[in-house]
Amino acid sequence: MPIIAYDSYRFLYPPRPDRAVSPSRLSDYDNGEFLCEFKLDGDCACVFTNGIETVVKDRHGNSFKKDTRALEAIAKTLHRGNGWIGICAEWLCKSKKNSLGANANGNLVLWDLIILNGCILTNYSHESRKQLLDDLYATGDHSEPFLLATDNPHVQVVKHYLGNFENAYDSILKVPMIEGLVLKKRKALLELGLSESNNARTMLKFRKPTENYHY
Numbered sequence: 001m002p003i004i005a006y007d008s009y010r011f012l013y014p015p016r017p018d019r020a021v022s023p024s025r026l027s028d029y030d031n032g033e034f035l036c037e038f039k040l041d042g043d044c045a046c047v048f049t050n051g052i053e054t055v056v057k058d059r060h061g062n063s064f065k066k067d068t069r070a071l072e073a074i075a076k077t078l079h080r081g082n083g084w085i086g087i088c089a090e091w092l093c094k095s096k097k098n099s100l101g102a103n104a105n106g107n108l109v110l111w112d113l114i115i116l117n118g119c120i121l122t123n124y125s126h127e128s129r130k131q132l133l134d135d136l137y138a139t140g141d142h143s144e145p146f147l148l149a150t151d152n153p154h155v156q157v158v159k160h161y162l163g164n165f166e167n168a169y170d171s172i173l174k175v176p177m178i179e180g181l182v183l184k185k186r187k188a189l190l191e192l193g194l195s196e197s198n199n200a201r202t203m204l205k206f207r208k209p210t211e212n213y214h215y
Contacts, residue, residue, distance in 0.1 A: 012193030017203035042090040051079035083118025096177035180207035
């Protein structure tokens with residue numbers, strides 16, 4: 001696939017699963033084909049920046065209606081490389097508590113990289129993009145075992161796992177800031193991001209039971 005340049009801002013939809021699967025079936029997918037990440041309970045934030053111009057949108061490509069001055073200040077610090085970079089993240093703003101019982105508001109958790117050095121990463125798999133994200137931002141372990149720390153105390157990178165998915169699910173059942181798990185096909189390449197179903201066929205979600213969802 002040819003390299004696709006990204007030399008000025010235009011919105012690209014984030015990779016997003018739309019198929020929900022019962023957590024009782026997690027072992028069916030623990031077969032080496034998927035990687036597992038934690039899905040945090042926040043607002044999806046798409047950050048596009050070239051180090052001079054910074055644009056932050058929700059997952060539909062709209063501006064946030066709530067006050068996002070803190071989010072925008074953080075977004076301006078995320079530029080890496082040369083030219084444009086595009087990051088998918090979760091902005092924690094729903095007063096959900098972390099594993100220690102503290103309010104997690106005001107933190108941005110990075111979970112995908114879709115643009116780097118002015119190129120859309122369509123030649124990169126879920127797994128290789130996650131490794132790039134870790135290499136660019138992660139500095140080590142975080143006090144939350146499902147996150148990696150960065151050089152900004154208000155920015156983290158979500159951890160990923162290649163196995164033991166049931167154990168990962170059980171570990172977050174009592175953590176309010178986590179909605180569930182997302183499984184991604186490790187070798188599936190990034191799609192171009194022209195619709196909300198971007199990469200939906202290569203991802204699955206496993207929610208914790210709530211009043212609104214059985215899973």
